[in-house]
Amino acid sequence: MATNVRVVFDRRKRVQATGKGNVEIIIQLSRLAVKKIIVDSMTPEEWEVYKDAPFLKREITNYQKIVSAMELLGEDMTVDNFNKHIGVETRTAEKVQEEKSNNGSNNNFIEFMQKAIEVEKSRESTKRQKYVAVDALKRWGGIITMADLTVKKLKEFDLWLREDGTRTDVAVYNYHKRVKLYVRLAYEKGLIDRDPYDIVKFPRGKCKERRPLSEMELKKMREIELPQREARVRDLFIFAAYTGLAFCDTQDFDFFTMTEQIDDLFYIDGSRLKTGTNFFTPILPPAMEVLKKYNFKLPKISNQKANDSLHMIEVRMGLNKPVTFHVARHSFATLSLSHDIPIEKVARMLGHKDVKTTQIYAKVLKSTIANHANDLSRAII
Numbered sequence: 001m002a003t004n005v006r007v008v009f010d011r012r013k014r015v016q017a018t019g020k021g022n023v024e025i026i027i028q029l030s031r032l033a034v035k036k037i038i039v040d041s042m043t044p045e046e047w048e049v050y051k052d053a054p055f056l057k058r059e060i061t062n063y064q065k066i067v068s069a070m071e072l073l074g075e076d077m078t079v080d081n082f083n084k085h086i087g088v089e090t091r092t093a094e095k096v097q098e099e100k101s102n103n104g105s106n107n108n109f110i111e112f113m114q115k116a117i118e119v120e121k122s123r124e125s126t127k128r129q130k131y132v133a134v135d136a137l138k139r140w141g142g143i144i145t146m147a148d149l150t151v152k153k154l155k156e157f158d159l160w161l162r163e164d165g166t167r168t169d170v171a172v173y174n175y176h177k178r179v180k181l182y183v184r185l186a187y188e189k190g191l192i193d194r195d196p197y198d199i200v201k202f203p204r205g206k207c208k209e210r211r212p213l214s215e216m217e218l219k220k221m222r223e224i225e226l227p228q229r230e231a232r233v234r235d236l237f238i239f240a241a242y243t244g245l246a247f248c249d250t251q252d253f254d255f256f257t258m259t260e261q262i263d264d265l266f267y268i269d270g271s272r273l274k275t276g277t278n279f280f281t282p283i284l285p286p287a288m289e290v291l292k293k294y295n296f297k298l299p300k301i302s303n304q305k306a307n308d309s310l311h312m313i314e315v316r317m318g319l320n321k322p323v324t325f326h327v328a329r330h331s332f333a334t335l336s337l338s339h340d341i342p343i344e345k346v347a348r349m350l351g352h353k354d355v356k357t358t359q360i361y362a363k364v365l366k367s368t369i370a371n372h373a374n375d376l377s378r379a380i381i
Contacts, residue, residue, distance in 0.1 A: 004028040005064050007039075007056060009047045019043060023050065027063055029077040037063075040194075046151065053199040109146050110137060112191070113182040125276045128248075133178040136161065139304065149183055151196045158202055169205025176202045211321040212331035213241065220317060222286060230316075232299045233309035235290045239298060240328035242287035244336075244350050247303050247325035248273045255296040259283070272351040279351030333358065 005028075010021025020041045027035040039059070042050060050056065066085045067077075075081050117130050137143050140160045143153050154176075161172045180197045187195040213221070222238055240250055245268070252273055259266045266283045283291070291298070307324050314323040321327075329350070336346045347358040 005060050005067065007051070007060065009051070010044075015044060021047070023047065023056075025059060025063060027067065027082065029067065029079065029082060033078050033082075035079050035082050049151075050199050107146050107191075108144065109149060109182075109186065110134065110144055112146075112186060113137075113179075116182055116185060123276065125272075125274055128273060129174075130178050130181075133175050136175055137179065146186060146192050149186065149192050149196055151200045154196050154200055154202075169203075173202060173204040212327060212334045213319075213321075213323070215335065217317070217319065218242075218286075218331060218335075221313065224313075224317060226313065226316070230309045230313055233301060233306050234313055235293065236299055236301060236306065237310060237313075237323075237325065237328045239287045239290040240325060241331045241335075242284040243268060244279075244281050244329055244332035246272065246274060246329055247306065250298055250325075251300060253298055255291060275351065275353065277351040277353050279349060281349035 004026070006026050008024050008026055011024055012022065015021040020043055022041050023039045025037045025039060027037070029035060039056070040050070066082065070077060070081060070085065113134055114131075117127055117134070120127075137157070140157060142156050142160070143149065157179075158172065158176070161167055161175055167175075176197075183192070183197055184195055186192050218238070218241055221234060224234075226234055236250055239245070240247065245253065249270070249272060253268070253270075255266075258268055258270045260269055261267075266288065268279070268281050268283060271278045303325065310323045310325070314321075333346055333350060336349065337343065343358050344355055347355045350358060352358050
């Protein structure tokens with residue numbers, strides 16, 4: 001008799017009573033010998049996503065290989081013989097549980113991810129980006145142990161990443177991409193029974209057009225009266241908007257060791273924490289005013305608290321665009337380009353490795369395009 005390996009959902013018709021049904025792999029070894037393996041229990045909606053999961057396909061392929069090996073060896077096609085091969089080919093649930101119990105630290109996914117990042121051979125800038133994802137998981141608090149690595153939790157994490165509106169679709173995708181690496185590693189080490197990222201997919205989405213602040217909006221922000229906490233965040237934003245520094249670089253900035261004076265302007269000569277790329281950028285007058293206000297030592301603020309305050313400032317100013325520290329950097333880039341600074345020079349000021357990255361900002365310069373178009377129009381005879 002031909003062997004049949006298939007997956008069935010809710011064979012015992014429990015969905016109507018409990019809302020969930022079992023997902024089972026049925027291995028028909030012979031007319032009378034049938035092996036049933038319960039994989040999971042889920043709702044019909046979850047099953048619609050789960051039924052095409054790569055994890056499930058791998059399990060079916062694995063069992064088909066075991067059956068083929070039994071046939072090749074001329075073994076009796078009995079459930080007992082099949083079970084012996086499962087014991088050889090894969091670890092039993094008891095064995096997996098024993099391994100988890102014997103290594104308590106491995107049951108904590110946050111610790112597992114941190115330790116894995118520490119020992120891997122990669123650039124410090126790459127590690128820092130991964131630690132940002134660890135920090136996000138800690139602040140959310142929904143995934144701590146290996147048992148928390150479920151489809152439901154990942155969907156909740158995705159919603160949390162999006163809820164304040166400060167992260168683009170691409171940024172959220174990058175958080176998932178970094179977490180996914182270590183979820184996969186946990187699965188490969190047998191610390192979890194399945195990789196939930198095999199079941200649920202989070203699309204990358206498209207890069208949204210940058211919406212920097214105009215010169216008038218920046219001026220309005222500099223002049224608006226604010227409570228002390230918001231004023232500190234506003235000042236840090238203004239410093240970033242008139243130097244091009246990313247938020248993490250403002251927190252690492254040291255005026256006395258990272259600047260040099262050329263004529264009347266001071267310049268920051270440093271390297272980006274994110275990429276390690278060198279940059280050389282001016283401290284424009286509004287940024288210098290901020291430095292003088294704080295005796296040349298910028299305020300230290302967490303990124304999340306800073307963006308929370310920026311949201312309040314956005315509301316107070318009546319802006320119809322989201323304001324984050326990333327917007328400050330975009331504003332500097334577009335401000336520079338709108339005053340005809342060559343794009344290659346702007347790339348150097350921002351610490352971009354590739355001028356193509358800087359060209360993203362150029363796309364939004366409708367005013368610059370209009371100016372050049374007018375000049376061109378007047379030049380045509």
